[in-house]
Amino acid sequence: MATPSWNVSGQYYETCSCDFVCPCILGQMAVRPSKGTCTFAMAMQIERGKYGGVALDGLGFVVVALTPEAMGKGKWSVGLVIDERASAEQRDAITAIASGAAGGPMAALSGMIGTFLGVETAPIRFERSGVKWSVKAAALVDMAAEGAMGINPNATEPMYLDHTGHPASDRLAVAHASKSHVHALGLSWDDASGKNNGHYAPFSWTS
Numbered sequence: 001m002a003t004p005s006w007n008v009s010g011q012y013y014e015t016c017s018c019d020f021v022c023p024c025i026l027g028q029m030a031v032r033p034s035k036g037t038c039t040f041a042m043a044m045q046i047e048r049g050k051y052g053g054v055a056l057d058g059l060g061f062v063v064v065a066l067t068p069e070a071m072g073k074g075k076w077s078v079g080l081v082i083d084e085r086a087s088a089e090q091r092d093a094i095t096a097i098a099s100g101a102a103g104g105p106m107a108a109l110s111g112m113i114g115t116f117l118g119v120e121t122a123p124i125r126f127e128r129s130g131v132k133w134s135v136k137a138a139a140l141v142d143m144a145a146e147g148a149m150g151i152n153p154n155a156t157e158p159m160y161l162d163h164t165g166h167p168a169s170d171r172l173a174v175a176h177a178s179k180s181h182v183h184a185l186g187l188s189w190d191d192a193s194g195k196n197n198g199h200y201a202p203f204s205w206t207s
Helices: 088-099 104-110
Strands: 006-019 037-052 062-065 076-083 113-121 124-129 134-139 141-147 170-183 188-192 194-204
Touching: 006 088, 006 134, 006 141, 006 170, 037 076, 037 124, 037 134, 037 141, 037 170, 062 088, 062 124, 062 188, 088 113, 104 113, 113 134, 141 194, 188 194
Parallel strands: 076 113
Antiparallel strands: 006 037, 006 194, 037 062, 062 076, 124 134, 134 141, 141 170, 170 188, 170 194
């Protein structure tokens, strides 16, 4: 069966176990993560979306992953947490999009995945106030960050990385993670040091 045309757009939020600023993007995924391995949670809040005839408005999902060494070497372990409100059809659509099986930006990373850990469902709550945000998926994922501001005391926008090639967006706001907790699909990571990396951006994906 042919993959239907699809599009999703909304807000993306991520924290990872690398120190601020994460070296992986700056080093084109060819450098060692700050702690040797990298665990990350990449959450997507879908504001508007459709997969063929399946509406995805208002749903969310979180990609959780562990990369055992430099990201470009592959062998990632990747799992997916999907909003428990999603129907079976919607879960299948989100899984196809998030895994790259349906094409789109995530397809470029599909070759990096060594182990797919599966899918769990949970209520996912997104909160945002200015440059501060948080994402919580029951006991599976709980993360928060604050945009990193420059030295201009009057600035209302955080600092950005441009032309990144990141699948979520080519332009990312950089952020300091205030907490990152992942206990899902065999992955376990806890950090509340305030020293870890975060990103966020609007995203718009199409097939």
